Amino acid sequence: MVGSVLTITSGIIGFLSTSVFAGQIQFLRLKVNLATWVMIAVMNYIGLAMVLAAGNTEPYIQIGWCLGATLVLLAALNNRGDWKWTHVETWSMVACGLAVLVWVMTKSVWALFGYILAAYISVVPQVLQYWKQNRDERKGTAWLWIASSIAIVLAVVGSPLTPEYLIVLIGLLVLNLTMAWLALRRA
Numbered sequence: 412m413v414g415s416v417l418t419i420t421s422g423i424i425g426f427l428s429t430s431v432f433a434g435q436i437q438f439l440r441l442k443v444n445l446a447t448w449v450m451i452a453v454m455n456y457i458g459l460a461m462v463l464a465a466g467n468t469e470p471y472i473q474i475g476w477c478l479g480a481t482l483v484l485l486a487a488l489n490n491r492g493d494w495k496w497t498h499v500e501t502w503s504m505v506a507c508g509l510a511v512l513v514w515v516m517t518k519s520v521w522a523l524f525g526y527i528l529a530a531y532i533s534v535v536p537q538v539l540q541y542w543k544q545n546r547d548e549r550k551g552t553a554w555l556w557i558a559s560s561i562a563i564v565l566a567v568v569g570s571p572l573t574p575e576y577l578i579v580l581i582g583l584l585v586l587n588l589t590m591a592w593l594a595l596r597r598a
Contacts, residue, residue, distance in 0.1 A: 415469060417569025421562040422471025428558035429479025436486040443487045445494045450503050450533050452480040457507055458526050458579060461514055465523065467576050472566040495536075503532040520574060527582035534590060541593040549594045556591035560584060 435441050459473040510525025541549045563584040570576040 414569040414571075417565045418469040418471045421566035421569065422473075422475035424558055424562035424565065425472045425475030426479045427475075428555055428562070429476065430482050432555050433479065433482035433486040436483060436490060440490055442490070443483070444536060445484075445487050446496045446500045447533060447536055448480065448484045448487050450500055450507075452477070452484050454503070454507055454526065454529055454533060455480045457511060458530075461510070461523060461526055462576070462579055464514065464518070465520065465576070467570070469570065472562055472580070475562070497536070499532060499535045503529050506532055520578065523578045524582075527579060527586075530583060531586055534586065537590070538593060541590075546595075546597060553591050553594035556587045556594060560587040560591060563587060 436443060455473065455477045459470055459477055462470045462473055506525055506529035510522050510529060513519060513525055514522030563580050567577060567580050567584065570580065
């Protein structure tokens, strides 16, 4: 029971944090890279399918991320965000495709590592932007990464302690904590 409450809460936090970001894009007219957010939305839906196939019966955080990423994408489309397709998006798409291919062909838990790799590759443009910006320009987005990290911790604590449930969550927790650090770093 407690596990279910924690995983449901993780999904709510995952959805609310990305929804607030979508609101910022919509109402503050933030420009975001449409290609990157298309990839993030697609990867969220692929990740949801993969964890469901791996037997996760409480993928609430993935559901929250799917719905939130869809709102971000819709807000970005409405505000005519920048469309940039670079080698980073191409490699992310290839990694996602390979993860799905491995999963379809083998039903292996190793496919989840391909998904995590694709998620890491997809944030490279944001990492590069954070690295170039001064602290004042990037610290305002740290809350998004911190909220996601909290949601992931709740999902980890509430999930059964099996590799199939935890691989994606632990990989994405490290990613979100790294992004929060990059957003808050002093340099």
